[in-house]
Amino acid sequence: MKRRTFLQGTAALMVLPPLQVFAQEDIKAAAREAYIYTYPLVKNYLTMYQYALEPGGGQYKGPLNTLANIAKVYTPEDTAIITPNSDTPYSFIVFDLRAEPVMVTMPAIEKERYYSLQLVDLYTNNVDYPGTRVDGNDGGDFLITGPGWKGDVPKGIKRVIEMPTTLAMGLVRTQLFSPDDLEKVKEIQAGYKAVLLSAYAGTPAPAAPEAVDWLPVSDELMVTNYWPLAGFLLQFAPPYPGDETQRENLARLGIREGATWPGADMSPDSVTLMKEAVVATEKEIRDEAGRLTDSSKIFGTPEFMKGQYMVRAAAAQGGIYGNSVQxxxxxxxxxxxxxxxxxxxxxxxxxxxxxxxxxxxxxxxxxxxxxxxxxxxxxxxxxxxxxxxxxxxxxxxxxxxxxxxxxxxxxxxxxxxxxxxxxxxxxxxxxxxxxxxxxxxxxxxxxxxxxxxx
The missing domain is CATH 2.60.120.600 (Domain of unknown function DUF1214, C-terminal domain)
Structure with missing residues (x-):
């Protein structure tokens, strides 16, 4: 079976001079660039955390790798996603693909109804769309894997889809024709399934992934604790080809996978400058989002969005999880x-x-x-x-x-x-x-x- 593959960036980071040797304006510019690059990851994680990692929270849907159906459309009381669609009842799944893939089942539905599973990587790129446009309405089993997964694919799988990041979001939209149609939508939602590959295939489960101390996140913490959050998420997001310069810039600012920020060698002035950059650059991104007039060039595949860091950030700020134009x-x-x-x-x-x-x-x-x-x-x-x-x-x-x-x-x-x-x-x-x-x-x-x- 042909698989969708993803080439991870493998270039080693350059040996960089310590942060203290750079002028204040250089630090501000580097922090601005780093914020624009990482903003979609942190904004995405905010929703993931509320949906799957904050039991008891007002927006909690269920644990990781569990598909949760919401048998209603969005109202003003739903606040986890900005600019939400209120046309289609949603089903959600937050993927943790570190240990093994997840099998997602889409049921067969009538031809005139639209449905789709939007698969979004941690960078907020739209990786694939099982459903009406790509696969028709006959349904099937879709194997969702992490980057570089190698393993046996069970027979009868409709497609194998490789995600570029180990944390990912899945959003299922089911068209609602009218308020009287909600019971039919509930029947369709009952047919959406998500199980770990080992459970689906009846094989021994692989070793559990390393336990994660999930960092709490909120709108306030995205300001006061932004850089530790950005560094924390790098472990789940291998760099895309072409991202090497961005990763080098992050390392120069002390933002590295597994590293504590700020590091002991970072001066108080540098810390202050980077915190100020969070506020200033968030406003810049928000202003850019306010100038958007249509979606045809702001949401898309990893290949389509390559290098468009400000566009990607503005799209995440203005309407995260927007669909690709097709x-x-x-x-x-x-x-x-x-x-x-x-x-x-x-x-x-x-x-x-x-x-x-x-x-x-x-x-x-x-x-x-x-x-x-x-x-x-x-x-x-x-x-x-x-x-x-x-x-x-x-x-x-x-x-x-x-x-x-x-x-x-x-x-x-x-x-x-x-x-x-x-x-x-x-x-x-x-x-x-x-x-x-x-x-x-x-x-x-x-x-x-x-x-x-x-």
């Missing part, structure tokens, strides 16, 4: 047609689909509302967080045959409320998602409508 295209609305930021305190807006100009997809589309400060779904009196293609029969057309969506904090007049997507009373943004976008969406023949101020 799977889903995102149109990000941060400003209106006049380039003014979207705000709900006094602003009222429309988004209009002309006749025959709905988003061209082979699966479904949606427009979802988020508040800008927290990047989460917006609580509102009608519990409506998005408008999607499953709601088309309920949306009203005007006398021109257009579908006009109303984006504002207060309700429009009663006869327009079916087309109302509530905004917060503060700055906001919206994301249009096209799942399995058609060629005309990818090549520019279809133009997404602008958000117009009233």
């Amino acid at each position: 799977e889903a295209l995102y149109v990000i609305y941060a400003v209106d047609a006049k380039k003014a930021p979207l705000e709900g305190k006094t602003g009222k807006y429309t988004l209009t689909f002309a006749p025959g100009a709905l988003p061209p997809v082979d699966a479904f589309w949606s427009l979802t509302m988020y508040d800008r400060p927290k990047q989460l779904l917006v609580d509102n009196p009608i519990d409506r967080y998005l408008i999607n293609s499953a709601m088309l029969t309920d949306l009203k057309e005007n006398d021109k045959g257009e579908i006009v969506l109303y984006l504002q904090h207060e309700s429009p007049e009663a006869e327009l409320e079916a087309n109302w997507l509530p905004t917060p009373a503060e700055n906001f943004y919206a994301v249009m998602r096209l799942y399995l976008p058609k060629a005309e969406a990818l090549d520019g023949r279809w133009k997404p409508p602008l958000i117009e101020p009233l």
